[in-house]
Amino acid sequence: MQSKRTSFKTKASSWKKALMMSAVAGSMLVLSGCVTTGSSMLSGNGNGAAADPRLTQGNDAKFFSRSGYQACAAGAAAGMLGCAITNPGNRTQCMIIAGLGACGVAMGANFYLDQRRSEYANTSERLEAMSADIQxxxxxxxxxxxxxxxxxxxxxARIERIQTDMAAQQLDQAAAERELAAIDSNIDILRRELANMRKKADGYQEVAAAERAEASPAEMASIEQDIDLMNQQVLALQQEVDELYNMRSAITLG
Structure with a gap:
């Protein structure tokens, strides 16, 4: 009887992984166009103004610019290609691990928790892995x-220069409009990324709450400290973006 239960659990686990892998693969196919054109989507705000290349092409531009599904699709595609090349003997299992690992908490707290529970049966090990992810x-x-x-x-500095030119009645209207449109593009990008940062932090908080019953007080205190630090960094950036937005909103060109 016990062996039958074990067999059933093993099959259920295999089916669960297969279904999750199908979701990963489906998101890859649906979003392949979004991933390949992601940088162009973030290059402007629809008014023809290009955002600063440091926000769209820098080394740190990839982490929070995409939604969870897009990030999952892009990372999974790269991971699966690597499996096909480097691990042909156990390609299916490798692709499952690569696909799920690429998604993380960006795909949601439940997805992330299921992923970690499939990797670690021990709560302490899961929290240790999550701590590394948060950091x-x-x-x-x-x-x-x-x-x-x-x-x-x-x-x-650009805004201040425009304000000075306006006060001196020396404003080049067309040039000012282009500059403000570029600033608007920068703000749009940063606001989208802030939303994705907050979603990640909230996802980690949900996972921590789900693990609380089986974790020790010391483990929970440590993981919550990690989450608090991430939230503090996100809040600091939020305040600076809001300050820029307020400066920009104070200017109205006639």
Whole structure:
């Protein structure tokens, strides 16, 4: 009887992985166009103004620019290609692991928790892995903030110059419109990325809450400290983007 239950659980687990793999593969096919054109989608705000290349093409541009499904599709595609080349003997299992690993909490807390539980039966090991993920995402937020600050400082200087020219009645209207449109594009990108950052942080918080019953108080305190640090970094960037937005909103060209 016990062997039958074990067999049933094994089959259920295999079916679950297969279904999740199908979801990954489906998202790859549906979103392949979005992934390949992602940088062009982020290059402007629809008014023909190009955003700063540091926000669309830099090393840190990839981490929070896409939705969870797009990030999953892009990472899974790369991982699956690697499996086909490097692990032909066990290609299916390799592709499942690569596909799920590429998605992470970007695909949602339940997806992430199921993924980690399939990898680690021990709660402590899962929390340790999640801590590493949170810390990596926090480093990415910090790196993105450094890039964003460079761009925003220049945008603020542009706004101040426009305000000075307006006060002196020396404004080049067409040039000012182009500059403000580019600033708007930068703000749009940063606001989208902030939304994705917050979703990730919220996802980690949901997973932590789901693990609380089986974790020790010390483990929970450690993981919540990691999440708090990530939230603090996201909030700091949010405040700076809001400051730039408020400066931009104060200008109305006639």
């Amino acid at each position: 990596a995402d926090t480093r990415n937020v910090i790196a993105r903030t450094e890039t964003a600050r460079e761009v925003m400082e220049e945008d603020k």
